Amino acid sequence: MTEALIGSLVIVVLVVGLTVGLLLLRSRLVPDTALDVAVNDALHLAARRGDKLLGVLHGGGVMIPAACGGSGTCGLCRVTVTGEGAGGPQATERGVLSARERRDHVRLACQTTLRGDCAVSVPDDILSAGGGFTGTVVSARMLAPLIREIVVRLPEDRSSEFLAGDFMQITAPPYRLDFGSIDVPPEFREAWEISGWRGLRAGSETEVTRAYSLASRPEDEGHAVFNIRLAVPPPGREDEVPPGVVSSWLFGVAPGDAVTLSGPFGEFHVQPTAREMVYVGGGVGMAPLRAMIHQELGKPGDRRIRYFYGARSAADLFYSDEFEALAAAHARFTWSPTLSEPAPGDRWTGKTGFIHQTLFDEMRAHPAPEECEYYLCGPPVMISAVLSTLARLGVERDLIFYDDFGA
Structure with a gap:
């Protein structure tokens, strides 16, 4: 028994000694010096070796969009990075970035681990937006079992002149x-009870940021409207x-609560043409499409x-009632739910x-589906199935505009 204890103690001492030795060796070979991240040649951020670029940018008030929690799947945090300090693209990036993007030094900030100094280029609107600001919840209502407005x-001092399709x-x-x-409204309580969602718990020890599309209409001036889908675990x-993390928190906010926002940002916008527009949505993909439709119907023209x-x-x-009313008021608009x-x-009694x-x-x-624009x-x-359908209809990709994050 004594020999076994002595043997175990020797092994523990050896492991601890090796660990301390490796840490000392690492500190000599890889010094923990401050790194410089130059953003658009206008801003310099300090970083440490091993930091993720996304965290460094957010910490410096450069609010690069991110919707997947750093898993590298949403592709929103694209930035151009030059300099050896960013290393090469990871396997996760190769599945999201095209070969051309990789040749042009485009990286996913959430997957880029810093090893030295580097230069980063981000869209000017993101840099000029600066850090976050505080808004106040005016209303919160459940629209569907897992969707809340x-x-x-x-x-x-914040402008509410968003472009339809923007996100914050x-x-x-x-x-x-x-x-x-x-607080679940009576019409959705049965779904919550059957699914067992009332027994769930959520939380975070740190701040967490996610991107959400704006559902704001012209009449919502001075306000930002969001459709939030609660992300629940698979059964x-x-x-x-x-x-x-963030969707759960938003399902718990009430009027009067403070909300930290940044933006708006976005490139998913209506094209300035005269082509017929066809919108296809599902889930909280409703948000930017709603904003676009109200924006366009508010303009003169046919x-x-x-x-x-x-x-x-x-x-x-x-x-649904809102879009039925729009269809009744505007002969050039049709609403087709399925x-x-x-x-x-x-x-x-509608389409199934x-x-x-x-x-x-x-x-x-349609006499010419290939001449329409599709959003x-x-x-x-859903996006994948619709893209295949449009290919069958002979629609070229340059007439298709889409956004699948946060939906």
Whole structure:
């Protein structure tokens, strides 16, 4: 017994000694000196070897968009990086960035680990936006079982002249939330009880930032409107996959609460042409499309607009009355919702199936579907199916504009 204890002690001492030795060796060979990150030749940020570029930029008030929590899947944090200090592209980046982008030194900031000094180029609007500012929640209402509308009043010194299709970043503070405390309207309580969402908990020890599209209309001047989808774990994996950090926090905010925002940002905008516009959405892809449609209908002219929107059941279909009213008021606008799995109690008499099939059925009767412009926003699987459908209709890619983050 004594020999076993002595042997174990010797092994522990050896492991600790080797660890200390390696740390000392690393400190000599890889000194922890400050690095310089030059942003647009106008701003210099201090960093340490091993820091992620995204964290350095956010810490310096350069609010590069990010929606995937640093996993490298959303592709929003694209920046141009020069200098050997950024190393080479990671495997995760090769799956998101094209060969041309990699040749042009485009990187994902969340996947770039700093090894030395480097220079970074970001869009001027992101650099000029600076750090965050504080808005106040005016209203919060649940539109669908997992979708909540948040309206935030902006400070008087912040412009609310957004371009439809823009997004903003929202930063959640450290928090703890028991989903049982969320106020769920009567029409959605059954879905919450059946799914077990009331038993979930979420939280974070640090601030976390995510990007959300603006659903603001011209009449929402002075406010930022968001459609937030609560990211819940897949059924049966509640113990493995945590709920979304920022979306959970936003499901807990109430009127009067402060919200930290930055932006607006974005490149997903209506093209200044006279072509007929076809919008295709699903989930919270509703947000930027709603803003675009209201913006365009508020302008004089006769530019034709069609809106195809897919939801699972009637409970997941929101703003329907609003778009029906727009269709009644504007002869150049049509609204075509489709439910993939209408519930027996929905008494649904509209189109059923997947939205890409509804799109195909209606647009193949169009005299020239290849001459229209298409604006898509929704889950990646929807975007993929719609792109395939448009290819069948003979639509060239330069007439297709889409955004699939945060949907």
